[in-house]
Amino acid sequence: MNPRECSLASALNVIGEKWSLLALREVFYGVHRFDGIVRNTGAPRDVLATRLRTLVDGGVLRRVRYSERPPRDEYHLTQAGLELAPAMLGLMRWGMRWVEDAPVSATVFTHSCGGQLDAGIVCTSCGEDVGSGEVELPDTGTAQGS
Amino acid sequence: MNPRECSLASALNVIGEKWSLLALREVFYGVHRFDGIVRNTGAPRDVLATRLRTLVDGGVLRRVRYSERPPRDEYHLTQAGLELAPAMLGLMRWGMRWVEDAPVSATVFTHSCGGQLDAGIVCTSCGEDVGSGEVELPDTGTAQGS
Numbered sequence: 492m493n494p495r496e497c498s499l500a501s502a503l504n505v506i507g508e509k510w511s512l513l514a515l516r517e518v519f520y521g522v523h524r525f526d527g528i529v530r531n532t533g534a535p536r537d538v539l540a541t542r543l544r545t546l547v548d549g550g551v552l553r554r555v556r557y558s559e560r561p562p563r564d565e566y567h568l569t570q571a572g573l574e575l576a577p578a579m580l581g582l583m584r585w586g587m588r589w590v591e592d593a594p595v596s597a598t599v600f601t602h603s604c605g606g607q608l609d610a611g612i613v614c615t616s617c618g619e620d621v622g623s624g625e626v627e628l629p630d631t632g633t634a635q636g637s
Numbered sequence: 638m639n640p641r642e643c644s645l646a647s648a649l650n651v652i653g654e655k656w657s658l659l660a661l662r663e664v665f666y667g668v669h670r671f672d673g674i675v676r677n678t679g680a681p682r683d684v685l686a687t688r689l690r691t692l693v694d695g696g697v698l699r700r701v702r703y704s705e706r707p708p709r710d711e712y713h714l715t716q717a718g719l720e721l722a723p724a725m726l727g728l729m730r731w732g733m734r735w736v737e738d739a740p741v742s743a744t745v746f747t748h749s750c751g752g753q754l755d756a757g758i759v760c761t762s763c764g765e766d767v768g769s770g771e772v773e774l775p776d777t778g779t780a781q782g783s
Contacts, residue, residue, distance in 0.1 A: 494679035499662055499725060500655075502732030509646075509653040516645055533640035550735065571735040578731055579645060581724030586648030589696065589717040604763040617750040 505549035506575065510534040511542045512582070514566075515575060518552065523565035551575065651695035652721065656680040657688045658728070660712075661721060664698065669711035697721065 494500075506512060513532040522531055525543070529536055543566060546552040551572040554564035640646075652658060659678040668677055671689070675682055689712060692698040697718040700710035 495663075495666075495677045497659075497662065497729070498732030498736065499729045500659060500732075501736035501738070502728045503655040503658055505736060506728075507655040507658065509649040512649055512653065513643075513646060516643065517641075520641075531641045571731075574735065575727075575731055578724050578727030581721075581727050582648045582652075583643070583645045585717075585721055585724055586644030586646075589720065590644065590647035590651060592647070 505545065505551060508542060510538055511546060512579065514539060514542055514546065515551065515568075515572065516579065518566055518568055518572070519576070519579070523555075523567060524557075524563075525566075528566070546572075651691065651697060654688060656684055657692060658725065660685060660688055660692065661697065661714075661718065662725065664712055664714055664718070665722070665725070669701075669713060670703075670709075671712075674712070692718075 506515065510532060513534065514528050517528045517531050520531075522528055525536075525539070528534070528543075529539055532539070534542070543552065547554060547566075549571075550569055552566045553569050555567050557563055557565050652661065656678060659680065660674050663674045663677050666677075668674055671682075671685070674680070674689075675685055678685070680688070689698065693700060693712075695717075696715055698712045699715050701713050703709055703711050
């Protein structure tokens, strides 16, 4: 049997690695240059260079040249990259709530109303904001290999 | 300078790896046993065993013994594991939308109203459901190393 086809696996092929997500965090925070991303993530330089290339090839980041001699690029979010915000906010919120000693204050995003943004699940049919405990799992796959 | 402290990094220490997230997907789908998770993810057995141990140690999964001889455990979601649903739905939705050739149909969760669930960002202050393009990035860190 082949592995299950799934859009989560497709997403993880582009962004499914710790340093990739931490690099994206930095670009969300406005840190666009390689040395700054190294400094704020602690990623090994060679690993980070590879991850940034994957993110550019995957259409999540784009390069913007800021120096010709020597040639140097900044990394900026594409529309696809911007749309990772809900998933990243969800992971941040989960870390704050469930991982011991996780820092609480560093990850606040603000809405244009001036208040704090948060990631939630909404039902696209009835519009209700539901807690994750209310999620009903799909039938597909339940019978396979359990 | 030390790397930025962040709850995203804390979350990724527990679940920040492709096989970990795909294993969690399987448990969400009701596949609780090692062989089934191997089959549906395609993960190498030794890597998967290590990832499952990390998920158990991190409080995301718990073991439930189903055979004494030989000793065999199933993997079930804890409350912390269940609360990863919004972030995982967000990544699935992103994969469907942005990754070429990502499968579309396999990842539908249903709400108790019978409709389709989706992950969104809601403003916890005004309650408005906002698109990710509306997120205002925090000031903290913008000046550091960019």
